[in-house]
Amino acid sequence: MSQASVIVIGNEKGGAGKSTIAIHIAVALLHGGAKVAVLDLDLRQQTMGHFFSNRRQWLAANGAEAPMPLEHPMSSQGDGLAKSAEADQVARFEAAFAELAGQADFLLIDTPGSDTAISRAAHRRADLIVTPMNDSFVDFDMLGVVDPVTLDLKRHSLYSETVWTCRKERATLERKQIDWVVLRNRLAPTEARNRKRLDERVNALSRKVGFRVGPGLRDRVIYRELFPFGLTIADLSPVIRPVAMSLQHVAARQELRALMSALGFTGLDESERIAAE
Structure with missing residues (x-):
């Protein structure tokens, strides 16, 4: 039996948008026709678990259909x-x-959003690690350390060390490479000097420790609006439309498409649903 491709959404800092990214990737893959399984290792928060529970209840109450993942409550x-x-x-x-x-x-x-044994075990199993980070040196601190005077990159930091160790173990034991993508998440709508500085340090660190940089999701109201229903922008259709549509929703779809493309997946059809290659 073939083994699933394992995608781990990880970052040892809370508030980076891991669960938001996780549910959007999962639902996008589902709409692409892939068979998707999910595991929520945040044993206290269980945000992804709550999302799919909401989804199941909303679909049943509204007589609607949408793809569901395989689940295994921990x-x-x-x-x-x-x-x-x-x-x-x-x-x-x-x-x-x-x-x-x-x-x-x-x-x-x-x-x-912390360093735990169960999180490290998951990272060692990954084929792809996706790390969202907010547009801030506060978030970057988990990846790299900068000089407080010059802001020059000095070395990689805690989470980078965790991923580096997992990648080395995987390569040694199974001769497999773990792909790593860092997403610039929740970007502010306007360009700022801080972003340029951060861009330079992120790109420098990517060359040093070997990750790719991709676009995340902006801080849009629609992502928060749809969560209580267990829905994402990829679910919206003439049948499933719990909130009023606007041009912002079209932009959000394109944003999700760009995210999936950066991870190596691509959109399929004219309805702008997202799919896995």
Whole structure:
């Protein structure tokens, strides 16, 4: 049985938009006709799990149809697993991974915004790591360290070290390469001097530690509006339209298309739904 392509959404800093990116990639792949499985490793927050629960309920209540992923809840005890030993958490993850990896084309894993054993285990399994970061040196600090006087890049930082270690282990044990894409997420609508400075440091670090840089999602109202329904911009159609449409929604679709293209996927049809190649 073929193994799913494993996409890990990771960043050890909270608030970078990991879950927003995760649900949009998952739903875009689903609309492309791919069989997608999801694992939410944020054992306390469970944002992605709540999103797909909302989706299931909204579709049933409105008599609508939209693709759903395969799911495997890590625990039936709410946040109980978050309080258990790291070895127990990793064992649950490995069991869930083994169950889902052989059933899907893609296995998408959303990780917590902290350094945990279960997150590191997921990163070691990745074929593609997607790291969203806000347009800020605060977020960049998890990737690289800059000189406080000159702002020159000095070295890579905590999360970069985690990914570097996982990539080295994967290459040694399985002779496989882990692709890594850093997304510039929630960009402000206007150009700023800070962004130019940050661009230069991100590009310098990408050459140093070997990641690609791609576009993320802007901080748009539509992304927040659709979350309670368990829907994304890729779901909107003449049948599924819980909010009024506008030109901003067209721009958001194009933004999602650009994100998927940067990750190596491409749009399929004239309706601007997003698909996996």
